Amino acid sequence: MKVTAMVISTFLFSGCFSAKVQQPEFQPSRVLERIGQADTTPPWATGMVTLFQEHGDINYVETITMSGNARPEACNNAAADLGRVQILRQVRDAITSSGQVAESSVTGDPAVERLMAFLSQGRLTGVKLVARYWERREESDESGMRVLRMACASRIAIPRNLLESQLQAAIAGQGGGNAQIRQKLLDAQSQFLDSITDAARD
Secondary structure (H helix, E strand, C coil), X not given: CHHHHHXXXXXXXXXXXXXXXXXXXXXXXXXXEXXXXXXXCCHHHHCCCCEEEECCEEEEEEEEEEECCCCHHHHHHHHHHHHHHHHHHHHHHHHHHCCCCCCHHHCCCHHHHHHXXXXXXXXXCCCEEEEEEEEEEEEECCCCCEEEEEEEEEEEEEEHHHHHHHHHHHHHCCCCCCHHHXXXXXXXXXXXHHHCCEHHHC
């Protein structure tokens, strides 16, 4: 009798436990509202391509997501500000990974320090916001609950020659240091800019 009772109790307990443990059900996102009552998301705003050249400008697309009650203007402005930082971060990462400044001989060189300081401080001038997009959508969170999100994308651009001149000025500074290292830095930034895909070829 006791064994039977234990079996029944175990079965009931297991049944209750199984009933409580449910996997979250994730539903596809649903767009509720778009900028300017647009029907679709423009291709550039998907963020699939973040860095490209077009008409002599270096373009960068930054996408971010905020809570559903966020103001579209605030979301787009935040994306644009982050995009300005990301352009310089892309330059810095490309130069430091190119091998031009990875050698121990460049450590402490004035040109390297000036360039890294410029890229870290983000004092880039001439950047303009050329396009923006936002959409308010309903989507599932980690638990499967439906929540509202504000997703936005900002596309910023700077003329390539203006970006080059600012990088070159940061490298040159007031002179000093090793001339060969300065040339390596100039070559590295030119190679990086040349490697950016032209949008016309996409």
